[in-house]
Amino acid sequence: MNAKEIRELFPILNQKVNGHPLVYLDSAATSQKPVQVIEAVDRYYREYNSNVHRGVHTLGTLATDGYEGAREKVRTFINAKETAEVIFTRGTTTSLNFVAQGYARNFIGEGDEIVITEVEHHSNFIPWQQIAKLTGATLKFIPLAEDGTITVEAAEQTITPNTKLVAMGYVSNVLGSINPVKEVAQIVHRHGGVMVVDGAQAAPHLKVDVQELDCDFFAFSGHKMAGPTGIGVLYGKRRLLEKMEPVEYGGEMIDFVDLYDSTWKELPWKFEGGTPIIAGAIGLGAAIDFVESIGLDAIRDHERKLVTYAMEQLREIEGLKIYGPEERSGLVTFTMNEAHPHDIATVLDTEGIAIRAGHHCCQPLMKWLKVSSTARASFYLYNTEEDIDALVKALIKTKEYFGNVFS
Template sequence: MNAKEIRELFPILNQEVNGHPLVYLDNAATSQKPIQVIEALERYYREYNSNVHRGVHTLGTLATDGYEGAREKVRKFINAKEAAEVIFTRGTTTGLNFVAQGYARNFIGEGDEIVTTEVEHHSNFIPWQQIAKLTGATLKFIPLQPDGTITVEAAEQTITPNTKLVAMGYVSNVLGSINPVKEVASIVHRHGGVMVVDGAQAAPHLKVDVQDLDCDFFAFSGHKMAGPTGIGALYGKRHLLEKMEPVEFGGEMIDFVDLYDSTWKELPWKFEAGTPIIGGAIGLGAAIDFVESIGMDAIRDHEQKLVSYAMEQMSTIEGMKIYGPRERSGLVTFTMGDVHPHDIATVLDAEGIAVRAGHHCCQPLMKFLKVSATARASFYLYNTEEDVDALVKGLIKTKEYFGNVFS
């Protein structure tokens, strides 16, 4: 199935925006949803909407089977050892905060080190900043190369026996760089620490194997990989999850409640207080079925061709500056002369082209790049070379509109 055929499965893409066919290039923020996912959500709410785990009636059983079946799909998708190591969350941000509050807050103290990078999305930056403040731990950063990439050598020099936790994104949402998380995890473990991976930009685009990476925690979101918003998953190694305290308390996560004390259910349910995101989990399961039917390697190959074509075409525009390494995931972040990225995005929107503009929740990285903001075009399995051509045409029009800033 080629990209044009895949595109037909996404109803939202068959529309005009501002009188032009929609060209959606904001996939790193959120992807669109195929009819298979939309129908799975509709089927749940139409046919077997019910709470899970608690009831013995037919609808409750169907809902529970759908919910726990989705957990097993996530397990296979990331190759976790067992379904108990998969916790459903609202998304990557929630998953990373669970690790920060449930693990790091209890097992990191004064004199310990937390290591991260300036490339991180705020979701994988602020939690560790806050834990360092709360515990007295030292926050350290792996030095970046001039293009914003991270080397194993730099990680080796930064991580010490005092390093208790390293947090790193697998793929940068600004630079598209693919970080050496497997090699860094090996260094961390050699020093007795744990490796936390932000997989938000990896899970939609790369084949993920948490056992091969040997990461201790891995968080990702469904909405960036053709699934619903408000659902994601946190993977954690069993022995670490068993040591962690729950972050949320209430119904469903308890084993026994007395007046002055309570005990918790076994994994993974001790981390899923209250009514979970049932429809979202079922929708995420449908999204996993969908992307696996296309093939993660095929998605990766398609995006590689598309991003190479985009960089080649965009580089011909005067004043264009593209950030990050040549080898990257499927996005291009750029500035164009002195035109503000918000102005670039506004002109492109008038042409029906959706891109992202701003600091992309990466203000420390913007400071490193010496810019206040950038524009970003990000691709997914339904994008085509015609979308890139439309983008380049729109950027040329933007350049002409703001021609005085190039003179």
């Protein structure tokens, strides 16, 4: 199945915006949803909407089977050892905060080190910043190479025996750089620390094997990989999840409640208090089925061709600067000297082209790049070279417009 055939499975893409065919180039923010996912969520609400784990009636059983079946799909998708290591959350942000509040807050103290990078999304930056403040730990940063990448050598020089936790994005949402998380995890473990991976930009685009990476925690979201919003995953090694305290308390996550004390359910339900995100989990399961039917290798190859083509074409535009390394995931972040990124995005929208502009929840990285904001075009399995041609044509038009304004 080629990209044009895949595109037909996404109803939202078959429309016009401002009189032009929609060109959606903002999948790093959120991907669009295929009919298979939309129908799976619709079917749950139409046919077997019920709470899970509690009722013995037919609808409750069907809902529980759908919810726990989705957990098994996630387990195989990331190659976790067991479903007990797969926690459903509201998204990557929630997953990382669970690790910060449930693990790091209890096992990191004064004199310990937390190591991150300036490339991180705020979701993988602020939690560790705050934990350092709460515990008295030292927050350290792995120095970036000239192109913004993270090298194993720099990690080796930064991580010490005092480093208790390293948190790193697998793929940068700004630079598209693919970071050496496996090699860094080896360094971390050699010093007795814990490796946390933000996989939000990796899971939709790359094959992820958490056992091969040997990360201790891995977080990702459904909405960036053709799934619904409001559903995410926290993977954690059993021995660490068992040591963690729950972050949310209430129904479903308890084993026994007395007047002055309570005990918790076994994994994974210990971390899933209250009515869980049932429809979201079922939709995520359908998204995994869809993505795997295309193949992660095929998606990666397609995006590599698109990003290579895009960079070749964009470099022909005078005054346009691309940020990040040559080898990257499927996105291109840039500035164009005549126009503010927000103005670029606004003009492109009049042509039916959706891109992202701003600091991309990466203000420390923007400071490192010496810019206040950038524009970003990001690709997924439904994009084509024609989309890139439309982007380039519109950017040339934008450049001419602002060139005339400021001339």
